[in-house]
Amino acid sequence: MMQTLKNSQLVNNEINELIIPHEKVAHVHKNNPLNHALLVLIKSGYTAIPVLDHENKIQGQISKAQILDSILGLERIEMERLNEYVVEDVADPDIPTLQTDSTFGEALMRSINYPFLCIVDENGAFIGILTRRSILALMHRYFQQT
Template structure:
């Protein structure tokens, strides 16, 4: 095995733990929050989507600006007054990618292709943080910069 192949193998088998953005730094909402609160968090954070957590700090899905806007789209206008009456739980996306803290970089790279971020859970399924596609690409970029 050449040195480049060895470095590539080491990168792909590396655990993702060093790349995780801790839950303390991640904007999120809870299931019962109204959509106006979720929209405010999304706008203030600058993100297009954020995790949705339950009271036990477990990931239940994600909410995005698109889901919120779709839920208040009337026939002729946005029905903004409905934002406070609808909960996050009713419009959130429930099927989202999740990985464990000991997942390999290779699996994380593959998973990130279609998702801007991936929720990371521990062995008890508690929310640990997120892994962003940009942090994965930054590591890949560093790898290629060092290889040239």
């Protein structure tokens, strides 16, 4: 079965049709206050979102866990610290990116450890995201047809 998948057209297809465009993606800017990032995360229902700079280039990702970890004191959660930090103080700068001409096989491999992959153009500008969910849905459809 895996050999069939490896030789199939699926892994060589481009990922364009699976990309969620940046206009529909919850994100924050690196200079936003941490309380804003937490609000966006809570309202969106996501556990992590992309972090962008003023040129809309990917700077990393931020998660609820990172925010909570940054305000966790020895005795209590120090909510006042939400106003003392900005997103780039706690964001994870290590986030995998792909370009629009990347193959499905590349996306599948990189999505193993991440809930989403950021898609960038040749200048590094944010195009959108590719979710692990969309990758798995396509795999499911593929296996239903074979």
